[in-house]
Amino acid sequence: MRRLRHPVHRRTVEGHRTRRVGHPTRHAPAVRRRQAARHHRRTPSHAGRARAPGARPGRARAEGRSDREPRPRRRATYTRPHGVRHLFAAYDLARDKLYGHVKPKKNRTRFLEFCRYLRSLYPPKIRIAIVLNNFSPHLTTKKDSRVGDWAAANNVELAYTPTNSSWLNRIEAQFTALRYFALDGTDHASHKEQGSMIRRYIIWRNRHAADQRLRAVVDRANIA
Structure with missing residues (x-):
């Protein structure tokens, strides 16, 4: 969140009028010039080193070192011009296996497919x-009963967690491990590359379910 740098003016309401309370001459050009002159008279000439207007302290020292490389930065992702992807995942408690499908949309049709x-x-x-x-x-x-009809016809029981309590689901710890091993600190060039990384992690996770690093992350995140 960006901080607001403009001064905030107090407002008082009187009847049906809004009046701005402040000092109207505080920002006048003549007043600013007199304030700057008084400041320079009080400041000793040897108080600080001269630098170009707008230059930041320490920038000259940083630019003078040829062995220092620019700080690596990830590209900004404020917008999603190519959309997002959704992961449908399930965790088998008996077999200790993770299943997942990456889909472009998350609706009832895609959910029933999974x-x-x-x-x-x-x-x-x-x-x-x-x-x-x-x-x-x-x-x-009432408008769409496909999920309940499918569960009743296919010998499936749907158990819902309480509202705002999805962390009770045991798969949440598996999502923590997925982010830790496959997504944290990454900058994939495309959705295809990201989906490939997720699928490769699921394959590795099912083959190395007893890995000590994996178990440590899962046990630390496991709540239920």
């Missing part, structure tokens, strides 16, 4: 329970 994929990983006779938050694409509403 649920069908999860259902295909187990025999139809085995009832599975999916713990998820109450994000709108996960819910069954």
Whole structure:
């Protein structure tokens, strides 16, 4: 958040008028010149070294050192001209495996596609329970009951976490590890490159579920 540098004027309301309270002559040119003259008379000539107007202290020393390289900076991402991507992920507690699909949109249609994929990983006779938050694409509403109808027809139980309590879901710790190993400090050139990094991490994570570094990050982030 950028700080405001302009002076804030107090305002008082009297009846139906708004009056600005302040010193109208405080910023007059003649007053500023007299204040600057008094300041220079009080300041000794040897108080500081002369430097060019607008120059910052220490910049000349930094520019004089040829062995110092510019500070590496990541490019700004204030805007998203190419959109964003969404990760649909599931964590199997019994098998200790992580599954994930990267999609351009997150709606009920995409969510049901991922649920069908999860259902295909187990025999139809085995009832599975999916713990998820109450994000709108996960819910069954009067206008759209596809999620509830699909769960009832495919032997699936949907268990929702309380409002603002998605951290109770055990997969949240897996997301912490995903950010730590694959996303923190990165600057991917495209969504394809970022999606490839996420998929490679999921493959590595499922093959090295007992890795000590991975377990340390997950155990530190695990709440439930």
